[in-house]
Structures are given as structure tokens and as C-alpha cells.
Amino acid sequence: METMDDAGVFRISDDTALVQTVDFFSPAVNDARSTGRIVAANCLSDIWAMGARPLTAMNILGFPASKIPCEVAGEILAGAGDKLVEAGVVLVGGHTVEQNEVMFGMSITGVVHPSRALRNSLARAGDLLVLTKPLGTGILCTSLKEGLVDEDALREAVRQMERLNMYASGILAGFDVSAMTDVTGFGLAGHAVAIARASGVTLEIDAKSVPVLDGALELACNYLPGGTGRNWEYDSEHVGIAGGMDESLVAVMLDSQTSGGLLAAIAPDQAGEAVRMLREGGDSCAAIVGRVLPRPVSEEKTSNTQKSVIIVP
The missing domain is CATH 3.30.1330.10 (PurM-like, N-terminal domain)
Structure with a gap:
């Protein structure tokens, strides 16, 4: 493989x-x-x-x-x-x-x-990253099991999880997509790492642009799925986090998702129109969440420039 x-x-x-x-x-x-x-x-x-x-x-x-x-x-x-x-x-x-x-x-x-066939190994430097669904399903579902939220609080999360990515995939087929994956158990950061390492590039994620389900940030630091902790054990070697990042937001980036959205690297002159069409097509939270950068050559092993994914505030 x-x-x-x-x-x-x-x-x-x-x-x-x-x-x-x-x-x-x-x-x-x-x-x-x-x-x-x-x-x-x-x-x-x-x-x-x-x-x-x-x-x-x-x-x-x-x-x-x-x-x-x-x-x-x-x-x-x-x-x-x-x-x-x-x-x-x-x-x-x-x-x-x-x-x-x-x-x-x-x-x-x-x-x-x-x-x-779209693969996760062909992302191009200069492309923009588009995410079609909000994050936070893992945190909210774990909180439900702990009795901290009720079914009503999960109404939007359930709607998002039940929504088929068929619609987003069909729309994105009309754009210049170099690489694509869906965001599930490894979380946004983990799936971004997979694209970056397979493609030989660095992915920069703009945390403030990432859509998040209501209530997930407030619960993030205390009620994480078991998979989220395992994600960090693996991802910490490959993910650089800018100073001053809110811990709850970092947790959401690592949150293990169920039936999450698509993460696509799209030509920069087409990404905005792709988001517009995705939102019109029913994926109302679709957003540009980052960009693809060339993998730098550096001798500084401790630098964020050596990371596959960089999360910035």
C-alpha cells in the first residue's frame, strides 16, 4: 500500500x-x-x-x-x-x-x-483546502453517552452525519480537484497528514476558518472520544501547532469524526466558486479552511517547517 x-x-x-x-x-x-x-x-x-x-x-x-x-x-x-x-x-x-x-x-x-479516480497523493502546492461539513461530531456523541447533552442538542450533528457526501462529491466533480479524502476517524488533522505525507507537501489549516458544530468547543477539552487521544499520539510527530492556539480548538482539529465531510485540494481560482455551489447544494457549512504549501527543505528538525500539517490561529 x-x-x-x-x-x-x-x-x-x-x-x-x-x-x-x-x-x-x-x-x-x-x-x-x-x-x-x-x-x-x-x-x-x-x-x-x-x-x-x-x-x-x-x-x-x-x-x-x-x-x-x-x-x-x-x-x-x-x-x-x-x-x-x-x-x-x-x-x-x-x-x-x-x-x-x-x-x-x-x-x-x-x-x-x-x-x-481521486487519490490523496496528488495535492498541489498552491491549491486551497475545502471542507464540506463542520467538525465536532465525536465530541458531541461522546458527551451524549456521558449524559451531558440530550438528543435535542445533537439534532444538527445528526443531520450532518446522516447527510450523504454524494452531493458534495457530485459538485466537486466539476472542479479541478487534485486530491480528496473524507474526514472520519483520524480527525481533520489526521486526514490532512495523510494527504500531506502522500503528496510530499505541507498543509496549512486556518483554525478560525474551520466550521464547528454548536456546543463542541465548550465540551472539547473534557469529553473527547478515545480515538481522539490516539489521533494525537500519532499526529503529534507530524502536526505543528502555532503558539497561542486555544486548546479546545486544537482538540476539535483532532476530533474523531463519524460521517464527516470531504476535504478537497482545489485549484485556487476555483475554490471560492466550489464553496458557493456546495452551500447552495445543501452543504451550508462548506468553507475554505487552508492551503497546500510546498514541502520546505530545512535542517531544523524542531521547526514547524518540518511538519506535514501546520495549524495556525
Whole structure:
């Protein structure tokens, strides 16, 4: 594996390549139907992040049938079905297993022309970074599990997590995008690191321009998902943080997302129009959040210039 792309691509002819991905995880919210919708949106997103079109899906469900009514499993599957129908994807099967905790996911197969597959390894110096959804879902969902917020406080977060990246991917297909990924478990900083290292560039993120869900900043320092801490353990070597940065904002940059938005490197003369069209198309929080810089050559190992990602206030 040369890069950390969102899905595997296998060429089957000169004009067709299969794109395949699989993911599964514990519910982020309490409502079973929303859980299914969110998981489906999250799993499908990897295909759209590659510039591909999803065709088929298979369900993967782990479920404690002796503890939770089977109707709950039915609602999870129905919610996932809602999103498959919306995306025009056919469910062709699946597998269930008895276990102590609910876990749900999908394997997705799609297609793309081999020359049109988007990778995270081709970001160009000078491009601007566009993010299509706000951050903070991990923090808010963890706070829900701790009883610090109620379902009403998560209404916008749930709406964002249920929204398909199909719409943003379709709009961005009309622009000069050099690299793209979706922002999920590794957080914005982690996925930016993947692009930067694979492309041999540095990504500068303007923290004040990054959209954040209401309430996430206030909760950020105290109620982080476990994945966020692990993100920092890995990212600290590769991420430079400017002095004076608010700790809560840094935490949001590292926040492990569920069904997050697309992060795209776009030609600078097109990024503004791309954001305008994304907002008109329903991704109302889309924003330019940074830029792609050439990787500097420096002997100063302690300098931020040696970092893959630099976060500035």
C-alpha cells in the first residue's frame, strides 16, 4: 500500500475500475434508525471520496439478540436502507453475528474510470483546502453517552452525519480537484497528514476558518472520544501547532469524526466558486479552511517547517 486512500481500486478494463471499501463501528447515537442512516452515510463516503460511484452494499451486523429486541436490529437495517435508496445503491446481502455489543457496518463496491479516480497523493502546492461539513461530531456523541447533552442538542450533528457526501462529491466533480479524502476517524488533522505525507507537501489549516458544530468547543477539552487521544499520539510527530492556539480548538482539529465531510485540494481560482455551489447544494457549512504549501527543505528538525500539517490561529 503506497498511500492511505479511502478505498481500494482494482482495474478490470481500460475504462473501468472496481472501488471497494468496508467499515463498521458502534452506534454514535441512541436512535436505531439514525444509527443505520449514519453508518450507511459513513461507509458510502469512502467511495465518493475516491470520485467513484457506489453500486452495491452488504451489511455487517453484530448484535446481542438476548439483550436487545430484534426490532432494534430491524430499525438499524431500515435506516441504512433509507440511505442506500437515496444513493441508488443495491443491497445484495450481508452477515450477522451474535456478540455483546451492537456494531454495524457495510462493505461497498463501486466503479470509476481508472483515470478519474481521486487519490490523496496528488495535492498541489498552491491549491486551497475545502471542507464540506463542520467538525465536532465525536465530541458531541461522546458527551451524549456521558449524559451531558440530550438528543435535542445533537439534532444538527445528526443531520450532518446522516447527510450523504454524494452531493458534495457530485459538485466537486466539476472542479479541478487534485486530491480528496473524507474526514472520519483520524480527525481533520489526521486526514490532512495523510494527504500531506502522500503528496510530499505541507498543509496549512486556518483554525478560525474551520466550521464547528454548536456546543463542541465548550465540551472539547473534557469529553473527547478515545480515538481522539490516539489521533494525537500519532499526529503529534507530524502536526505543528502555532503558539497561542486555544486548546479546545486544537482538540476539535483532532476530533474523531463519524460521517464527516470531504476535504478537497482545489485549484485556487476555483475554490471560492466550489464553496458557493456546495452551500447552495445543501452543504451550508462548506468553507475554505487552508492551503497546500510546498514541502520546505530545512535542517531544523524542531521547526514547524518540518511538519506535514501546520495549524495556525
